[in-house]
Amino acid sequence: MSETGSKAIVTVPAVAVIDEVRDEIEDVKTFYFSFEDPAVGASFRVRSGQFIMCTVFGAGEFAVSLPFSPESDRPHLSVRQVGKVTRALHDLRPGDKIGVRGPFGNGFPFEEIKGKNVIYVAGGIGLIPLRSSIVHVLQHRKDFGRILLIYGSKTAKELMYRYMIDEWKKTEGFETYFTIDNPEPGWDDRVGFVHTLIAPASVPVKDTVAFVCGPPLMFNAVIGELGKAGLKDEAIVSTLERHMKCGIGKCQHCAIGRTLVCTDGPVYTYRQIKTLGEQI
Amino acid sequence: MHILPKADLRRLTGALAERYALYGPVCHEVSGEVIFDLVDDPSRIDLDIPIPYNPPKGVVFPQAERIMSFSYDRASKAAAIEPEALAAPKALVGLRSCDLNGLLCLDRFMLGQEYVDEVFLEHRKKMFIVSNTCVHPFPQCFCVCTDSGPAAVEGFDLDLTDIGGEYLVLTGSAKGEELVRGLGLAAAPAAKAALRAKAVEASVALFDAQAKDNKAWISRAVNRLTTGFIPHEVWEYIGDQCFECGACAFVCPSCSCFNIEDAAEGEGRSCRTRAWDSCSFEGYARMAGDHNPRKAVEDRRNKRFFCKLSFSQSRKYLRPGCVGCGRCVRVCPGDIGLPNVVTAIRRESTKQVPHE
Amino acid sequence: MIYKTGICNFCGTGCGHLMKVGDGAVKGVFASPDHPVGAGRLCVRGWHIHELLTTSERITRARVRKDGALRDVPLDEALALAADRLAAFPPEAVAFRASPRASNEDNYLLGKLARAVFGTNNIDLASDAGQGHTVGVLLESGGLPAALASVADLREAGFILALGIDITRQNPILGSELHKAARRGARLVTLSGRRTQIAKLSGTHLQNRPGSMRIVLAAMAKVLLEEGLVDRASTGERTVGFDGFARALDGLDMGRVAGLTGLDLEAVRETARALAGSEAAVAVFASGISGLDRETIAMAHNLFLLAGKAGRKGSGLLAATGICNIAGSWDMGATPRFLPGYVKAGDAAAADRFGKLWSARLNGKPGRTVEELLTSSPPTLKALLVAEHDEGLVRHPEALAALDLVVYVGAYDNPFARFAHIVLPAATYAEADGTYTNTERRIQLNRKKVEPGPDILPAWRIWTALAAKRGVIWPYKTSSDVMKEIAAAVPAYSAVTYEELEKGFGLQWPCDERRPKGCPHPGELPGRLSFAAVPDRFTAPAPTGDHPFLLTAGTDNTFWHTNVIMKKTHIPRREYNALLLLYPQGLVEISAEDAARIGARDKRPVRVVSASGSMRVAAKVSTDVRPGTAYVPYFIGDMITGFLDAHGSLLEGGEESVVPVRIEKV
Ligand SMILES: Cc1cc2nc3c(=O)[nH]c(=O)nc-3n(C[C@H](O)[C@H](O)[C@H](O)COP(=O)(O)OP(=O)(O)OC[C@H]3O[C@@H](n4cnc5c(N)ncnc54)[C@H](O)[C@@H]3O)c2cc1C
Ligand code: SF4
Numbered sequence A: 001m002s003e004t005g006s007k008a009i010v011t012v013p014a015v016a017v018i019d020e021v022r023d024e025i026e027d028v029k030t031f032y033f034s035f036e037d038p039a040v041g042a043s044f045r046v047r048s049g050q051f052i053m054c055t056v057f058g059a060g061e062f063a064v065s066l067p068f069s070p071e072s073d074r075p076h077l078s079v080r081q082v083g084k085v086t087r088a089l090h091d092l093r094p095g096d097k098i099g100v101r102g103p104f105g106n107g108f109p110f111e112e113i114k115g116k117n118v119i120y121v122a123g124g125i126g127l128i129p130l131r132s133s134i135v136h137v138l139q140h141r142k143d144f145g146r147i148l149l150i151y152g153s154k155t156a157k158e159l160m161y162r163y164m165i166d167e168w169k170k171t172e173g174f175e176t177y178f179t180i181d182n183p184e185p186g187w188d189d190r191v192g193f194v195h196t197l198i199a200p201a202s203v204p205v206k207d208t209v210a211f212v213c214g215p216p217l218m219f220n221a222v223i224g225e226l227g228k229a230g231l232k233d234e235a236i237v238s239t240l241e242r243h244m245k246c247g248i249g250k251c252q253h254c255a256i257g258r259t260l261v262c263t264d265g266p267v268y269t270y271r272q273i274k275t276l277g278e279q280i
Numbered sequence B: 001m002h003i004l005p006k007a008d009l010r011r012l013t014g015a016l017a018e019r020y021a022l023y024g025p026v027c028h029e030v031s032g033e034v035i036f037d038l039v040d041d042p043s044r045i046d047l048d049i050p051i052p053y054n055p056p057k058g059v060v061f062p063q064a065e066r067i068m069s070f071s072y073d074r075a076s077k078a079a080a081i082e083p084e085a086l087a088a089p090k091a092l093v094g095l096r097s098c099d100l101n102g103l104l105c106l107d108r109f110m111l112g113q114e115y116v117d118e119v120f121l122e123h124r125k126k127m128f129i130v131s132n133t134c135v136h137p138f139p140q141c142f143c144v145c146t147d148s149g150p151a152a153v154e155g156f157d158l159d160l161t162d163i164g165g166e167y168l169v170l171t172g173s174a175k176g177e178e179l180v181r182g183l184g185l186a187a188a189p190a191a192k193a194a195l196r197a198k199a200v201e202a203s204v205a206l207f208d209a210q211a212k213d214n215k216a217w218i219s220r221a222v223n224r225l226t227t228g229f230i231p232h233e234v235w236e237y238i239g240d241q242c243f244e245c246g247a248c249a250f251v252c253p254s255c256s257c258f259n260i261e262d263a264a265e266g267e268g269r270s271c272r273t274r275a276w277d278s279c280s281f282e283g284y285a286r287m288a289g290d291h292n293p294r295k296a297v298e299d300r301r302n303k304r305f306f307c308k309l310s311f312s313q314s315r316k317y318l319r320p321g322c323v324g325c326g327r328c329v330r331v332c333p334g335d336i337g338l339p340n341v342v343t344a345i346r347r348e349s350t351k352q353v354p355h356e
Numbered sequence C: 001m002i003y004k005t006g007i008c009n010f011c012g013t014g015c016g017h018l019m020k021v022g023d024g025a026v027k028g029v030f031a032s033p034d035h036p037v038g039a040g041r042l043c044v045r046g047w048h049i050h051e052l053l054t055t056s057e058r059i060t061r062a063r064v065r066k067d068g069a070l071r072d073v074p075l076d077e078a079l080a081l082a083a084d085r086l087a088a089f090p091p092e093a094v095a096f097r098a099s100p101r102a103s104n105e106d107n108y109l110l111g112k113l114a115r116a117v118f119g120t121n122n123i124d125l126a127s128d129a130g131q132g133h134t135v136g137v138l139l140e141s142g143g144l145p146a147a148l149a150s151v152a153d154l155r156e157a158g159f160i161l162a163l164g165i166d167i168t169r170q171n172p173i174l175g176s177e178l179h180k181a182a183r184r185g186a187r188l189v190t191l192s193g194r195r196t197q198i199a200k201l202s203g204t205h206l207q208n209r210p211g212s213m214r215i216v217l218a219a220m221a222k223v224l225l226e227e228g229l230v231d232r233a234s235t236g237e238r239t240v241g242f243d244g245f246a247r248a249l250d251g252l253d254m255g256r257v258a259g260l261t262g263l264d265l266e267a268v269r270e271t272a273r274a275l276a277g278s279e280a281a282v283a284v285f286a287s288g289i290s291g292l293d294r295e296t297i298a299m300a301h302n303l304f305l306l307a308g309k310a311g312r313k314g315s316g317l318l319a320a321t322g323i324c325n326i327a328g329s330w331d332m333g334a335t336p337r338f339l340p341g342y343v344k345a346g347d348a349a350a351a352d353r354f355g356k357l358w359s360a361r362l363n364g365k366p367g368r369t370v371e372e373l374l375t376s377s378p379p380t381l382k383a384l385l386v387a388e389h390d391e392g393l394v395r396h397p398e399a400l401a402a403l404d405l406v407v408y409v410g411a412y413d414n415p416f417a418r419f420a421h422i423v424l425p426a427a428t429y430a431e432a433d434g435t436y437t438n439t440e441r442r443i444q445l446n447r448k449k450v451e452p453g454p455d456i457l458p459a460w461r462i463w464t465a466l467a468a469k470r471g472v473i474w475p476y477k478t479s480s481d482v483m484k485e486i487a488a489a490v491p492a493y494s495a496v497t498y499e500e501l502e503k504g505f506g507l508q509w510p511c512d513e514r515r516p517k518g519c520p521h522p523g524e525l526p527g528r529l530s531f532a533a534v535p536d537r538f539t540a541p542a543p544t545g546d547h548p549f550l551l552t553a554g555t556d557n558t559f560w561h562t563n564v565i566m567k568k569t570h571i572p573r574r575e576y577n578a579l580l581l582l583y584p585q586g587l588v589e590i591s592a593e594d595a596a597r598i599g600a601r602d603k604r605p606v607r608v609v610s611a612s613g614s615m616r617v618a619a620k621v622s623t624d625v626r627p628g629t630a631y632v633p634y635f636i637g638d639m640i641t642g643f644l645d646a647h648g649s650l651l652e653g654g655e656e657s658v659v660p661v662r663i664e665k666v
């Protein structure tokens, strides 16, 4: 049982207020929220890499990562509108209310990786779930070796959190590598798929952990490159997304082979992913 | 053990009906079909009729169930969330061993993992269970091959075994004992009490005639599945025949996949319903952006049969999820059903390993 | 008890179910184990009918358009207004559209309302073309205008021929019977241009070129003649028209069959021999939107007659009805051509008989279909009443908008309702007693399970109320009373009563004095059958240099009747949406070979160009169509519908219609 699991809001959502809405990239907005009942807020403790189930009244509930750092950030969600519920969420304004259950899932390793080099590789909105870990690690800069962010998307305007990345860059020794798929006016950084940056970044291998998140094609290409560079499967960590309905290991929508993403995951090492026995 | 004359079954069910909503096997009032249903008249419950077509799981895990109400007034921003108050305590009478085992599978899964499913727990917690030993198997049965019958071992409050003219009554809980006392049932003399084991033995012997072949192969299939030695062609063969109706999951006493949907009800009110689902559906695992990890129908089929023969149940509890009730055979438009899957596995595997 | 017996209301298979009812609401559904058709099975639709029945997208109040918007009014006011306004137009300018999901009682009375109260024969049924062709051929041949084989016959048949139909999706439980027959050793042959699931499950799949099915069937008939495999009785005393048919077949040059159909002639010969050699044989095809054209059905009928597989127990054609009560609606005369019981509208004696029964003077002029009326120029239609309609008519938005009056009577909110001036709420089938006639002529009683809302009436009561507003008082107190009148009007239903229906799982008509328990095997009925007239020219659509693909349209895996009602469910909607999510812009299915040749890739756009139009859709590269053919499901997106509308006449023939096209990478 995970330490936070037992304190999670399991069945009946708690009401939360949207304090602020921020437009990120096209179709993606960030929603800052706080709990209506401050007592709930006080006991709502998360681990980076966990997720919640978010209810939009009248529309439904969906799984969403918690991109904020467990320590100092304001609670928020970054959501892309893809369907019924996420569209309804995008219609909400500051002051509107939502329901929140969770936090659920195992979360990213933190204590376990202290002292290591950390590589973050993200594609598109794959940066959302990695954000909490990035912020957390940067907050504890001195506990880690090299910290790299390798990030790409189809076009420049699909790069998430650029204003924040600019902030993060102020942390000493935070290395960033950016790319977009095709050349664009006004873009003077690299062009090409994300995995092509692994070699140029001359990523560390020894005492290193890599966090990878993005669409399946990108994921597979990146894993290939990291492997070539010499990273072991167990040093590569990812967070999986699945169709998910309950978040507590009952509805079985998120089953992959022997594992349930909601309770066993969403964070897995690549070594674990390989033994799931199904396509990911 | 105690004795309940058959004619007195009515006293037992009557006593339960006073305290519980009473469910049991009945012949349908119009069509005569054998189903497991809520009864108003306790004498309708018939313990001699075959195993009901629908699994009793519907009582604790309804096909569609409203679990929560919401109201949200966008103008005033007032939000309220109310879990549905749940129903009266229930008595399930005449559960056959496979179905009781199915219920126990659900218990382990819904209550015994990291989180407790609170909705299921509400249904389950105030429940009285009377099981019924199968003194002879029905044609579709193979519980002996899945270690789930023909007699109940645990999980009942009372257990009845027909020894001709009377039932042997085994108590399994304090609630059960209290009821036996209340009814003033006579204790069974040792000679009679021994008849339960005899009846079970005789019943098991009858299985030999009908459950040879594919069914006896189940434990080996479980092995093969767990060690991952199933050729892809087996799943393809099964997938080609699947009509994607979901029935095998719906009728299975141990299947518990569900879906959750919210629906608007007007004036800011909405409700959350959870309903039976099946991992054989294409939309089950479909995700945004055209990414469906389990698109091919054979991938999805294998999920369910994997699950029944190896995964969630057996991984933690060393027993297959299948309890041998045979229901998924009868409802399948594709003529699949678990025993046929086992046959297919056996055929392919013996082809591969001729000396097995 | 919370489980109540009932009938699935989706497709014409008519599976039995047990509906779970509690606290005055539908809670679920379970398969009925002993039902003679379903036998314990339901398909994905049937397993989720409670989701439709509990949708909040209901019409619950009567509405009348005032100042452009529909506003709630008291029911009685709306009824009076509807009746008065409908009566304000001459009979020729008024039309009625019945629903194939409505009960026999509903549709019998809607027909009576149209004919006896509003004096018009302009009444038709949504999606009627396919069934019309079947009925036409069978009536012409002297048999019953309905399936001659029963579902039970599929369990005995030694040979089953599936003609085109994607049966495991359209009528899944019928499809299950085909699959099970093959598993028990029957010979299952699918003749279809697409590799459907049933084709994959068939011992033989004759994957013909689209539009050539009729030629394949003719070739099989000719093989029977050439090889002396013709049933003696079928060419002699018991039949009429053999010589004519044989002469027509003279026009078929067997040497050209392979070229026309794309099939190996030997495979066709072998199939014909297997048909002739079987004890009992059944041919199954779709009857409904995507049914077959008249000529193909006529050829199938003739082939079976020639092989001695018509007019015999356990054999014959089984037209699978796509919607639960298409068959019954035809029996009830919800068509411009026939009064109840297939009595020709416009026939003087008939008009007289029904005039007496209905105490009215009937219009002698045969009616026209709603589609005909909406597309005729100059427009003659002024007022239209539509019952429980999905979406088909929405394709004529201008014509609808030009009408003086549109009355919509339905249970579910729906895109059609926005054209209405008056909306009347109707009960769902679970809120009223009624009978439904399935694909094998089985009349089944479905009892009311729950009470409708306060303003909601069963459709038959609405028709009765509209008649009353015109001063015509009908005496029915219950739908059982309506059935009594149906029994008097339709000889094949003459012994049908609710009491008898209640006793078992329905009655298969003809059900009359001589056969009070119905007739499962009408093939045994005495009487002579005729060969249907068929043309003696055998041509098939051929690709041209400019348009090298033969494009067909039809249903798809994830489609059922424009999906409008499926959209009100959860799980079927999710499943039926699969294709839409993958190909939101619509799709054209082509083979991998063709895709490679034109450089098209799956899910990438291509342009489909015919002689008269073009559309841009995504390519779906699959192994289910043969090279040189292309397939579009006709429900996805406006693009495809628009394109297909331009080829309306070509596509009227259903599954066998073909549009030659060119497909280009874009
Ligand atoms: C652990 C986890 C973390 C996630 N984190 C984020 C996040 O931080 N930001 C974000 O924008 N999204 C995130 N998602 C995805 C998000 O849950 C889905 O996009 C959302 O559920 C879609 O709901 P909808 O009602 O808007 O779409 P629907 O109308 O239900 O469906 C639209 C499409 O989305 C698919 N879909 C439905 N549910 C899911 C699901 N759970 N995951 C993926 N696809 C789904 C449907 O099959 C369909 O193809 C996360 C999912 C998981 C499981
Ligand atoms: S898998 Fe089939 S036989 Fe086994 S318990 Fe489930 S329904 Fe019964």
Ligand code: SF4
Pocket: B241, B242, B243, B244, B245, B246, B247, B248, B249, B280, B328, B331, B332, B333, B334, B335, B336, B337
């Ligand atoms: S019952 Fe049969 S056809 Fe239906 S989903 Fe299960 S395996 Fe497939």
Ligand code: SF4
Pocket: C008, C009, C010, C011, C012, C013, C014, C015, C038, C041, C042, C043, C044, C045, C046, C047, C171, C172, C173, C174
């Ligand atoms: S086959 Fe037709 S009648 Fe049977 S369950 Fe499916 S939709 Fe209903």
